[in-house]
Amino acid sequence: MTDRASRERSPADALPTPGARAARQTAVMDPLLDRIGLRTPVARDAALAAVLAIAAAGLLWASLTVMGIIDGVRLPTGSAVALTLVVCLQPLPLCLRRRHPTGVLLAVAAAQLAVYAFFPATVAFQGLATFVAGYTCGLLLSTRALVRLLVVVSVATALMSGVVAGALFDPEPLPGSDAARVLVEADPAVHLVILTGLLSSLGAYAVPALLGVHVATRRDYIELVRLRADEAVRVQRERADNAVRAERTSMARELHDIAAHHLSGMVVQAGAAERLIGRDDQAAREATSWVRNQGKETLESLRMVVRALREPGPDGPGADGTFDGAPVPGVAALDRLVAAERRLGAAVELTHEGEPRALPPVADITVYRVAQEALTNARDHAPGAPVRIVLRHGSSRVLLEVVNDPPEAPREAAGRGAPRGHGLLGMRERAQLVDGRLEAGPAGPGGWRVRLEIPLAVETGRRTQGER
Template identity: 85%
Template structure:
């Protein structure tokens, strides 16, 4: 309907309830005439209709002043009692909405105090005002003697009826409103906790990615420092050989060119990853063909170290071994290292198989473990143990590779890394082959 503000919606609600209350009133007066054979004078009927239509109007402010709205609606209800006999009960629809709103917006203590005051006051005053302005007119041809001559019910019965009516019209809707408010608070609390959990998980994941990127950056620094120091030495030798041994000088400068191209390719791949939001990543051990970080040649030492710890690890190579660019070489080693750590943590004692396949266009690493003896451990491959898989995927993306990790058979786990030897990775590998 285009009602964008709470005030506009409450105004529309009040207008609708006013029309509904007027319709219900005329239906009640028609029924009273049919059953009792009497009708209200025209003036009384018009006045009563005006009161009934005005009763819902305070609901326009129900969100801002719920207590005042309830008191105004209750006062209008007492005016309705004055136009009708004590034996006829007509309850305005606005009383239910006002009670519900108070239950929704007020505190429990304030709500209880308000309901007690309104219920008691309504019950006591209904005994005094009921039928005060009632002036029935008998319908032509009807026997209205019973209505006109019947003694009024006892005052205490009128008060009891008014009290029960107030409890039903104010207290019951207020309890419903209180329940809805509690439910909304609970849902909001659950939503906030879920948001906090998602935010905390995102922060942990970002921290893990930053740590992994810091690791890659440090490893790249070690590789670049190693290669650049060699380039400086070779450039100095070439400078001394110029004019004395040109062939040796050309060979030295060619080596410098190859090393420079390889280092630039490695820098380009890592810097592209570190330019993403939250760059930063750790570790250095072993050697890589003279470089101070480990690579594929260090896999044998890694497997030997695992065997010394009591693990059943088998390593096999398929295809013709080939030299990989430094970043891809480190990626293969780090993924194998992380997969072995996960297998040791989550499937202790299970046999582990490492297969490294060298192809013409790609290198594939597979690390698979059987279920742990006796069914101990977890078949999640370490996915819940921090962010090992996150780090492996980050390294795979750095070299345009693909990492798949998941269950392998009943209770086993498999990690598969595929690195294509195309694009920048292939050019870096070609440079490494030329150097060697």
């Protein structure tokens, strides 16, 4: 995988922040450390301790050389070797700095007091391990624990430095050096030594600790940004999945409506053709031809819906909120729906009231589907009963009312099968989708009424289209 692909897959890596750059540098260093055998944190900290020990030893001998040139003194060989050993062992606790940062800092501070004993009170040599220990505590400890630790270590180091500073300092003056006498005979006040130790401790522990706190804060910020980016991606993906699921549920409802309406009409017409065979062959042939044509139309409609369910268009839903190829009749198709019902022998009357107006796409198909489902239910539960459909267009709402009279014969005599059970539920779901109100219940002795009211506020239309 290329670096470009890695950046595209990780939102946090694309952030133009110092923390993001540091994260990328760490990602680059990790494979390098793994190749040289430093795969665990302890191994890497041990390598860091070894490097600091070598660097501290070199800095120590450079300081001793400068002291010999400027002050004209040098340490005896035994003291120099002992001091070098202390300085090299001081970084050793850093191997456990990630697990026990407080203990490591205390151990490093104790070794630093031993270093003070080999130098005069006027010289404050700091080992490199003190800076790393302070940085680690700032990186890993809480603010309260860090402040308490820094106060204790700084005060204790300052007080102890007044006691141990110069305790093992036994210089050998270089021949002909007058500065050596001044350094050996210098005896600064204790409070000056304590003040020097305090300032030195603050510089060695507090400043690196503040840097560690800053780095920890940046890391937390980067992690928070990454989590938020991941959460945003997850939420967006869930929204897209929910939208697809809702659309496919709607399409499945369309499939149910098409199959229920057309197939029930085909059953009725096939039964009529069966009764006409032998009595009126020409009428029977016409009825059979109608069943064949209606079957082809229904099959084509079902193919379009199933194709939309399986393979939605590459551009997603169309402008009307539906997938390409999906049949979406509306109010304008009510006349054709009523004409088809009349051809089946039903007595259906359609009345338009008010000035027709364009409806939002979802409201348009909702009116049609509710009327279609109401007619199908009337055909199933009240065969032969007259049906009256009234569509009222108002300034702020559209009202659809479908009323059927009692059936001409009992439902058992009509030979109907078990109810589908999804008619009223589908109508109510469609009404809720457009903030409409659906009422369905008995109308008079044995009749049934379905009433749909849809508000036509601008906000409703916009929100409805967005939901589709």
